[in-house]
Amino acid sequence: MKLAIVGATGLVGTELLKVLAERQFPLTELLPVASAKSVGQLVHFQGKDYPVVSMDDAIAARPDIAIFSAGGSVSKEHAPRFAAVGTTVVDNSSAWRMDPTKKLVVPEINANILTVADKIIANPNCSTIQMVVALNDLHKAYGLQRIVVSTYQSVTGTGKKAVDQLMEERAGQTASNPAYPHPIDLNVLPHIDVFEANGYTKEEMKMVHETKKIMGDNSIQVTATCVRIPVMGGHSEALNVQFHKEFAMAEVRAILRHTAGVELVDEPSQNLYPMPKDSHGRDAVLVGRLRRDETQGCTLNLWVVADNLRKGAATNAVQIAEYLVANKLVG
Numbered sequence: 001m002k003l004a005i006v007g008a009t010g011l012v013g014t015e016l017l018k019v020l021a022e023r024q025f026p027l028t029e030l031l032p033v034a035s036a037k038s039v040g041q042l043v044h045f046q047g048k049d050y051p052v053v054s055m056d057d058a059i060a061a062r063p064d065i066a067i068f069s070a071g072g073s074v075s076k077e078h079a080p081r082f083a084a085v086g087t088t089v090v091d092n093s094s095a096w097r098m099d100p101t102k103k104l105v106v107p108e109i110n111a112n113i114l115t116v117a118d119k120i121i122a123n124p125n126c127s128t129i130q131m132v133v134a135l136n137d138l139h140k141a142y143g144l145q146r147i148v149v150s151t152y153q154s155v156t157g158t159g160k161k162a163v164d165q166l167m168e169e170r171a172g173q174t175a176s177n178p179a180y181p182h183p184i185d186l187n188v189l190p191h192i193d194v195f196e197a198n199g200y201t202k203e204e205m206k207m208v209h210e211t212k213k214i215m216g217d218n219s220i221q222v223t224a225t226c227v228r229i230p231v232m233g234g235h236s237e238a239l240n241v242q243f244h245k246e247f248a249m250a251e252v253r254a255i256l257r258h259t260a261g262v263e264l265v266d267e268p269s270q271n272l273y274p275m276p277k278d279s280h281g282r283d284a285v286l287v288g289r290l291r292r293d294e295t296q297g298c299t300l301n302l303w304v305v306a307d308n309l310r311k312g313a314a315t316n317a318v319q320i321a322e323y324l325v326a327n328k329l330v331g
């Protein structure tokens, strides 16, 4: 497989290279692509140095797969150019997710919808991925009716600029080039991405729309409050989930123990519950704090944590690429 990584020097791009190496993705050639100022810079991968190439050079090389993680506008402009030369693009941005002609894929849930004709495949938002991985098998068993989600999201979701802001503030300095309109250290911002006309943020509305598309069920009601916290790596979510059918707690635990991509961490008597620090560098979606909502029927409370740069971005994209290879949908 000839593979291009667009945005190879960013936080997700760096994680992509780690995940590809760990999972021994069957690569014959790597084409790291980054902004013009990074062309020629070397990217280290599996004991070798690869020079960063320009977008045009990468397209001319006609890779089998290109994984994009360089923001929506880069994806909008350049993903169709790769697709036009026969490359299959797996795109981490929000550019194509809600396009009805593009598939939005979490491999544990819906990779089976992919065909050889899919030349631009969208990777969902990190906070959506961990939520749907946790809920998919429960949805099959009991039918999701409504999800109320509150997120506690790491600064790594914003990128390097936000990581630098937190570290500078923590060192007692004023951030030189802040990513947020307010300090993030010793603070909490109920604001992720831009505000929309309905008063919700774009991040909140991504969780609403993407969940329905991935689950293939427009009747699922989702309402979200997305919050940035001063944590370095790992998004957390408090979910209140109402099902159509009643459930037994023991059965819910059994389902989660067997859900692909989920690890149940739920021993409160031993102070064991998912925390972002325990998600670092891991692909599992950690689920715990399982409680029946005692205020209404068929409703469950749970706490879901995952490394947003791994399952929330890089790992999910690599899993899609692996599925394409394994099912001979590329190359």
Ligand code: 11C
Pocket (backbone or CB within 6 Å): 092, 093, 094, 124, 125, 126, 127, 153, 154, 156, 157, 158, 192, 193, 203, 206, 308
């Ligand atoms: C965050 N979820 O934590 C965002 C980052 O649509 O892919 C990913 C944005 C996206 O800020």
